[in-house]
Amino acid sequence: MKKNIVWLASYPKSGNTWCRVFLANYLSKSDEPVNINHLNIGAIFSSRQIIEDNTGFDISELTADECDELRSFAFEKWAENYDENAFVKTHDAFVTLPSGENMFPVRKTKAAVYFIRNPLDVAVSFANHLGTDPEKAAEKMCENKFCLAASKKKYNQQIRQRLLSWSGHVQSWTTQNNFPVLVVRYENILENSEREFQSILQFLNIPYNSENFIKALKYSNFENMKKAEQETGFKEKSPACKTFFKVGKSGYYKNILSENLIQKIINEHFACMKKYHYLSNSGELII
Amino acid sequence: MATTYTYSAFGINISSEIKIPEFIPSSGDIQVTVSYGEVPKKLDEKIINGFRFQISADEFIIRYKPWAAFYVCNGNKIIIQPEKDADENDIKTFLISSVIVMLLHQRGLLPLHASGIKVDNKAVLFAANAGVGKSTIALDLNRKYGYPLIADDVTVVSAINNLPVVYSSFPSAKLWQDSIEMLGLLNKDLPFIRKDVFKYRFDNRPAFFSGILEPLLIFVIENGDKENIEIQEIKGVDKFNVLRQHIFRAKMINEIYAVEHFKILTQLLKSVSCFKILKHNNSNTLNELSVTIQDTIKQW
Numbered sequence A: 001m002k003k004n005i006v007w008l009a010s011y012p013k014s015g016n017t018w019c020r021v022f023l024a025n026y027l028s029k030s031d032e033p034v035n036i037n038h039l040n041i042g043a044i045f046s047s048r049q050i051i052e053d054n055t056g057f058d059i060s061e062l063t064a065d066e067c068d069e070l071r072s073f074a075f076e077k078w079a080e081n082y083d084e085n086a087f088v089k090t091h092d093a094f095v096t097l098p099s100g101e102n103m104f105p106v107r108k109t110k111a112a113v114y115f116i117r118n119p120l121d122v123a124v125s126f127a128n129h130l131g132t133d134p135e136k137a138a139e140k141m142c143e144n145k146f147c148l149a150a151s152k153k154k155y156n157q158q159i160r161q162r163l164l165s166w167s168g169h170v171q172s173w174t175t176q177n178n179f180p181v182l183v184v185r186y187e188n189i190l191e192n193s194e195r196e197f198q199s200i201l202q203f204l205n206i207p208y209n210s211e212n213f214i215k216a217l218k219y220s221n222f223e224n225m226k227k228a229e230q231e232t233g234f235k236e237k238s239p240a241c242k243t244f245f246k247v248g249k250s251g252y253y254k255n256i257l258s259e260n261l262i263q264k265i266i267n268e269h270f271a272c273m274k275k276y277h278y279l280s281n282s283g284e285l286i287i
Numbered sequence B: 001m002a003t004t005y006t007y008s009a010f011g012i013n014i015s016s017e018i019k020i021p022e023f024i025p026s027s028g029d030i031q032v033t034v035s036y037g038e039v040p041k042k043l044d045e046k047i048i049n050g051f052r053f054q055i056s057a058d059e060f061i062i063r064y065k066p067w068a069a070f071y072v073c074n075g076n077k078i079i080i081q082p083e084k085d086a087d088e089n090d091i092k093t094f095l096i097s098s099v100i101v102m103l104l105h106q107r108g109l110l111p112l113h114a115s116g117i118k119v120d121n122k123a124v125l126f127a128a129n130a131g132v133g134k135s136t137i138a139l140d141l142n143r144k145y146g147y148p149l150i151a152d153d154v155t156v157v158s159a160i161n162n163l164p165v166v167y168s169s170f171p172s173a174k175l176w177q178d179s180i181e182m183l184g185l186l187n188k189d190l191p192f193i194r195k196d197v198f199k200y201r202f203d204n205r206p207a208f209f210s211g212i213l214e215p216l217l218i219f220v221i222e223n224g225d226k227e228n229i230e231i232q233e234i235k236g237v238d239k240f241n242v243l244r245q246h247i248f249r250a251k252m253i254n255e256i257y258a259v260e261h262f263k264i265l266t267q268l269l270k271s272v273s274c275f276k277i278l279k280h281n282n283s284n285t286l287n288e289l290s291v292t293i294q295d296t297i298k299q300w
Helices: A016-027 A048-055 A064-079 A119-130 A134-142 A166-174 A186-191 A193-203 A210-219 A222-232 A259-275 B088-106 B134-145 B177-183 B236-244 B258-271 B285-299
Strands: A005-010 A086-090 A109-116 A181-185 B005-009 B012-016 B032-036 B048-050 B053-055 B059-064 B068-073 B077-082 B110-119 B122-128 B149-151 B154-160 B163-167 B172-175 B192-194 B197-203 B212-223 B230-234 B273-279
Touching (some): A005 A016, A016 A086, A016 A109, A016 A186, A016 A210, A109 A193, A119 A134, A166 A181, A181 A186, B088 B192, B110 B212, B122 B134, B134 B172, B154 B258, B230 B236, B236 B258
Parallel strands (some): A109 A181, B012 B032
Antiparallel strands (some): B059 B068, B068 B077, B110 B122, B110 B149, B110 B154, B192 B197
16 A cells, blocks of 8 residues: 655644745756745645545535544545655644544555744744734643634635644654654754755655755745745735744744743643753753 | 425425425425435445445445435435434435435436526526635625525536526525625524534525526636636636536546536536636625626626
8 A cells, every 4th residue: 555645744833834835846847936825735634625525525514523534535535646745734633533543544644744843932923823912822822622723604725623732732743653753843944954854855765856955945945935925925824914924033932922921831831842952951941 | 104295406306204494395296205214335336436425327325424324326216324313404414415416416417516596587607616605695696686596505407408407406505604794694593504513504485486497697706816806708618617617526426427417518508608706805705796796697
């Protein structure tokens, strides 16, 4: 059985799109930058269209739990269209169905790249994404039942995604044993994108081509992505925020979050922050 | 003997053991029966083996776990096998959408993913993907200009003596909360289509026309990314290709009924004009869209 699904998984605002822009440009045969609105790099696991197209069901008649039951089948079938890596972006936590069965098509999964970012910076960026303040964003990052696209009011192109809390999300992906996972820190991409993107290519056994790599690195530079968004807009931007690519820096939270909120986030996610070197062994902030 | 109810929908008279209040009661000759019974475990000569469903040219099985299994055959019979403690409303919801559409395909009809209104004794259809606003635009045109409604989600087209005809469906619309707000409707007494599915069932019986109509115009509505609504006539082979994409459950049935569909589409496209509308998502879209469509209808 062909195992070709590659998960590009993350809590929102953690570098997933950045990597997708890099991969889209790296795998593109064109010398021009890939249009950020037509990345053509696989799919998103919450895509209503892919689920409907590959199962035939009208999912607007189904509950969110019933939709989840279709996802594994739909994406296994979708991945058959790809010979090699079938990239799937997801913000879902790695959870199972209420029945205990897999929600993710693990038997056709090759590997996952999991992007992690300092939750203090995520809180700032996520607040912008949701069109809310950092306090509310941080609250959502602490909710074990937090979901995206759960609106009961209108049709959504994406189905509900269960995120769990920020720590719960990280643990769900990094402690499962169904397939190999490469954990990539957002801050490491900022520090040395060449090294980090190379490690992703190596992990996924994608042949290295220096010309393509240099081109992709340039086109996926944060300032270039920001400029592209200014020129053409970005369809993946949440309607609640003005721009998707806003600051992109590490440690920016220091300008925005109150001491109390910083402490609250640290208390809630202490173990995970320590494990991924956002806190020192003695619990001091590193970034 | 089980109680049966007789209805008319999609130009077909139906005898049903399950009550379908959304359909119009009828006393005509029965063409289709809906009954409770045992659904075959699988089809012997299946052409498509999908997720919890199987299709052959004349048979269809689908299992909606944990509610019921449905068996549709020869375009004239639907058998429902409910699971223990199944909710009858859930069963009915599946029956009057995806399940009955498979029966329509088996009967050699062309079910389009479209809503529709009646304009001067002719049918005007609005084909669109889910979520674009088919139901909302038909209801808005009814409320603003008084055009009777003929379909909400599925509109059936057939050909009689090589002339295309449109059959009305049934007087019920499925609406999201934001559509209800846009249309200024009250939702406090409206039921959800199913428990935990947050779409409302809206009975539009007083505004509904039941019967057969000659088709006049088809508007294909898509979400655009411009500031204004754009409208353009679709001609030639594009017309065929665009409409083919709006055959209901086209992905599920693949090309099984391609010959029948081709025949009806060809007849239909000889008789109707087709416009593509690219709408935007600003709050005033609905009004602007209705005015644009009304202007086009009036010029026609």
